[in-house]
Amino acid sequence: MGRSDIISGAFWFAISAFSGYLSYDLGLGVLRQPGPGFFFFWTSIVTAVLSLTVIVRGFKMEAEKVAAEPVIRIANVLKIVLVLAALFCYAMLVEQIGFIILTFLLFVFLLSVIEKKSWTAAISIGLVVTVLAYLLFETALQSQLPKGLLEFLRF
Amino acid sequence: MVDVLNNVIYGFGVALQPLHLMYCFFGVLIGTLVGVLPGLGPAAAIALLLPTTFKFTPVAATIMLAGIYYGAMYGGSTTSILVNIPGEAASVVTCLDGYQMARKGRAGPALGIAAFGSFIAGTIAVIALTFVGPVLADLALAFGPPEYFSLMIVGIMVLTYLSGGSMIKALMMAGIGVMLSGVGMDTISGQYRFTFDLPSLLDGVGVVPVAMGLFGISEVLLNLETEMKRDILATKVKNIFPSLKDWSLSIWSIIRGSILGFFLGIIPGGGAVIASFASYAIEKKMSKHPEEFGKGAIQGVAGPEAANNAGAGGSFIPLLTLGIPANPVMAILLGALMIHGLQPGPLLMNDVPDLFWGTIVSMYIGNGMLLVLNLPLIPLWIKVLKVPYYLLYPLILLFCLIGAYSLENNSDHMLIMLIFGILGFLMKKFSYDGAPMILALVLGQKLETSLRRSLIMSHGDFSTFITRPISLAFLIIALALLIIPIITQRRKLSQLEEG
Numbered sequence: 001m002g003r004s005d006i007i008s009g010a011f012w013f014a015i016s017a018f019s020g021y022l023s024y025d026l027g028l029g030v031l032r033q034p035g036p037g038f039f040f041f042w043t044s045i046v047t048a049v050l051s052l053t054v055i056v057r058g059f060k061m062e063a064e065k066v067a068a069e070p071v072i073r074i075a076n077v078l079k080i081v082l083v084l085a086a087l088f089c090y091a092m093l094v095e096q097i098g099f100i101i102l103t104f105l106l107f108v109f110l111l112s113v114i115e116k117k118s119w120t121a122a123i124s125i126g127l128v129v130t131v132l133a134y135l136l137f138e139t140a141l142q143s144q145l146p147k148g149l150l151e152f153l154r155f
Numbered sequence: 156m157v158d159v160l161n162n163v164i165y166g167f168g169v170a171l172q173p174l175h176l177m178y179c180f181f182g183v184l185i186g187t188l189v190g191v192l193p194g195l196g197p198a199a200a201i202a203l204l205l206p207t208t209f210k211f212t213p214v215a216a217t218i219m220l221a222g223i224y225y226g227a228m229y230g231g232s233t234t235s236i237l238v239n240i241p242g243e244a245a246s247v248v249t250c251l252d253g254y255q256m257a258r259k260g261r262a263g264p265a266l267g268i269a270a271f272g273s274f275i276a277g278t279i280a281v282i283a284l285t286f287v288g289p290v291l292a293d294l295a296l297a298f299g300p301p302e303y304f305s306l307m308i309v310g311i312m313v314l315t316y317l318s319g320g321s322m323i324k325a326l327m328m329a330g331i332g333v334m335l336s337g338v339g340m341d342t343i344s345g346q347y348r349f350t351f352d353l354p355s356l357l358d359g360v361g362v363v364p365v366a367m368g369l370f371g372i373s374e375v376l377l378n379l380e381t382e383m384k385r386d387i388l389a390t391k392v393k394n395i396f397p398s399l400k401d402w403s404l405s406i407w408s409i410i411r412g413s414i415l416g417f418f419l420g421i422i423p424g425g426g427a428v429i430a431s432f433a434s435y436a437i438e439k440k441m442s443k444h445p446e447e448f449g450k451g452a453i454q455g456v457a458g459p460e461a462a463n464n465a466g467a468g469g470s471f472i473p474l475l476t477l478g479i480p481a482n483p484v485m486a487i488l489l490g491a492l493m494i495h496g497l498q499p500g501p502l503l504m505n506d507v508p509d510l511f512w513g514t515i516v517s518m519y520i521g522n523g524m525l526l527v528l529n530l531p532l533i534p535l536w537i538k539v540l541k542v543p544y545y546l547l548y549p550l551i552l553l554f555c556l557i558g559a560y561s562l563e564n565n566s567d568h569m570l571i572m573l574i575f576g577i578l579g580f581l582m583k584k585f586s587y588d589g590a591p592m593i594l595a596l597v598l599g600q601k602l603e604t605s606l607r608r609s610l611i612m613s614h615g616d617f618s619t620f621i622t623r624p625i626s627l628a629f630l631i632i633a634l635a636l637l638i639i640p641i642i643t644q645r646r647k648l649s650q651l652e653e654g
Contacts, residue, residue, distance in 0.1 A: 007585075012327055019334045030615065035344070039606055040334055040348070040349075044330075047331060054323060072581075073584075076379055080380070087576075090569070092566070129550070142210055143209075143557070144564050145561075
C-alpha cells in the first residue's frame with residue numbers, strides 16, 4: 001500500500017488545502033456569528049491532517065518494503081478507457097444528437113467494438129434496447145429525453 | 156396504544172389502495188431482481204430508479220423505493236446460496252453456509268429458510284418500527300441544534316468505525332463528503348460557495364449522481380477488469396419448504412437475528428450489513444456444534460438473513476423520525492424525499508401521516524409479497540443469473556445515464572455522475588470507502604447549519620455541546636468510537652512486540 005497511500009494522500013491533501021483556501025476566502029466570521037466559510041475551513045484542516053497521516057504511513061510502509069510494487073493494478077485498461085470515452089461522448093452529445101440515435105450507437109459500439117459481438121447481433125440488440133428504453137422512459141414514465149436531430153419528427 | 160392501532164388502520168387504508176399496492180409490488184420485484192444481480196446494489200438501484208418516480212405521488216414513490224431496499228435484502232440471498240456470489244453486501248455471510256448447503260444438495264431448504272427467516276424478521280422489524288417510531292419522534296421534538304449536530308457526528312463516526320478498511324481513510328472520505336455538501340447556496344447567509352460560477356453547481360452537488368457514480372458506474376468499471384464467471388449449481392432446487400428439523404434448528408436464530416438486526420439497524424451508521432455479520436458471529440458462538448459453521452449449518456443462513464432484513468427495516472427509524480439516514484441507501488432515500496418536497500424528521504408523522512403510516516404498513520404487505528414472490532420465482536431468478544454480463548452492463552450504464560439526465564433534464568448531471576464513477580473506481584483501487592462520503596454529503600448541510608445555529612444560540616460558547624445531556628451522551632459515543640480502534644491497535648502492537 002505504501003506508494004499508493006503517498007499518492008492518494010497527496011491528492012486529498014491538495015483538495016483539502018484548496019478547499020481550506022476557498023473557505024477562508026468566503027469568510028470565517030466570529031464564534032458568535034460563524035461565517036459561510038467557518039465550518040468548511042475547519043473540516044479542510046481536519047481532512048488535511050488526516051491526509052498527511054496517510055502520507056506519513058505510506059512513507060513508513062514504503063521504507064519497510066524490499067521490492068517496489070506498482071502503485072495500482074488495473075487490468076483491461078483499454079476496455080475501461082474506451083467505455084468511459086463512449087459514456088463521456090454520450091453525455092456531451094445527447095442534447096445535440098438526441099437520446100434515440102445515441103443510445104443505439106452506444107449499444108452498437110459497446111457490443112461490437114468492446115465485446116467483439118457480430119454486427120448483426122450488436123445492431124439488433126441496439127435496436128431492441130433503444131425501442132424498449134424509449135417506450136419505458138418516454139412513453140410510460142413520461143421522462144423528457146432529448147430528441148436532438150430527430151426533433152423534426154415530433155413524435 | 157389505541158393511537159398506534161388507529162394509525163396502523165389508517166396506514167392500511169393508504170397502503171391497500173390499488174395504485175400503492177401496484178407500486179409496492181413493483182418495488183419488491185425490482186428489489187429482488189437487484190438483489191439477485193451481482194454488481195448492482197440497492198443503493199445504486201434506488202439512485203438510478205429515483206427519476207422514474209418523479210411523476211408519482213410522494214407516498215407511491217416512497218413505497219416503491221422502500222420496497223426496492225428490503226426486496227434487495229431478500230434477493231441477495233439467492234445468489235449467495237446458488238452462485239457463491241453475494242448479490243449485495245448484506246448477503247456476504249450467507250455465502251459461507253448457504254453455498255455449502257447447496258453443494259450438499261440442500262439448496263432448496265437454504266433458499267426456503269432464507270426466505271421464511273427474512274419474512275419473519277422483516278415483519279418483526281416493521282411491528283417494532285410501528286411502536287418505536289412514534290416514541291422516538293416525540294423524543295426528537297426535544298432536540299435542538301446541538302443535539303442534532305452531536306447525533307450526526309455519531310452517525311458519521313459509526314459508519315467510519317464500521318467501514319471495512321482504514322478508519323483514517325474513512326474519516327477523510329467523510330470530510331470530503333462534508334466539503335462537497337458545501338457546494339451551492341449557504342442557507343444562512345444566502346451566499347454561493349464553491350460553485351466556480353458554473354450554473355450546474357448553483358444547486359449543489361446532488362446525492363443521486365454522486366451515488367450512481369460511486370456505486371453504479373465504478374462497480375461496472377471494476378467488473379470490466381475481469382471476466383465475470385458464475386458457476387451456477389446444476390442441481391435442481393427442490394424441497395424449498397424447510398423440514399421440521401430445519402425449523403427447530405433455525406427458529407431461535409431467526410428470532411435472535413431479528414432483534415439484533417433491528418437494533419443495529421436503528422443506530423446511524425449501522426444497518427443490514429453489520430447486522431448480518433454480528434448475527435453470524437453470535438450464532439456460531441451459541442451453537443453446540445460451531446465446527447459445522449462454514450460447512451452448511453442452516454443457522455448460519457437463517458440468523459444473518461433474518462438480521463439483514465430486520466436491519467433494513469430498523470434503518471427506516473432514524474430516517475423517518477429524526478431525518479437522519481442510517482446508511483447510504485437511506486441517504487439516497489432522504490434525497491428522494493427531499494426531491495418530492497418532504498422534510499423527513501419528527502414532524503413528518505404529523506405533517507404527512509399518509510406517507511409515514513402508508514410506507515410502514517406497505518412494508519408489512521411487501522414482506523408478504525416477497526414471501527410469495529421469492530419461493531415460486533426462484534427458477535426465474537436462476538435464469539436471470541444466466542444473463543451474460545456483456546448484456547447486463549450496457550443496460551446498467553444506460554439506466555445510470557438516463558437516471559442522471561432525468562433528475563433535472565440536464566446533461567451536466569451525467570458528467571458529474573461519470574466523474575464520480577471514475578473517482579469511485581480509483582477510490583476502490585486505493586482502498587477508500589465511498590459510503591462515508593455519501594452519508595457526509597447528505598448530512599453535511601444539516602451538520603453545518605446545526606453547528607452554526609448552536610454557536611449563534613450560545614453566543615459562541617462551545618460548551619453548549621457538553622452541557623446538554625443528550626448532546627453530551629452522543630459526543631461521548633462518538634469519542635469512544637474514535638478511541639476504541641486506537642486502543643485495540645496499540646494492544647495488538649504490544650502483543651506482537653511481546654510475541
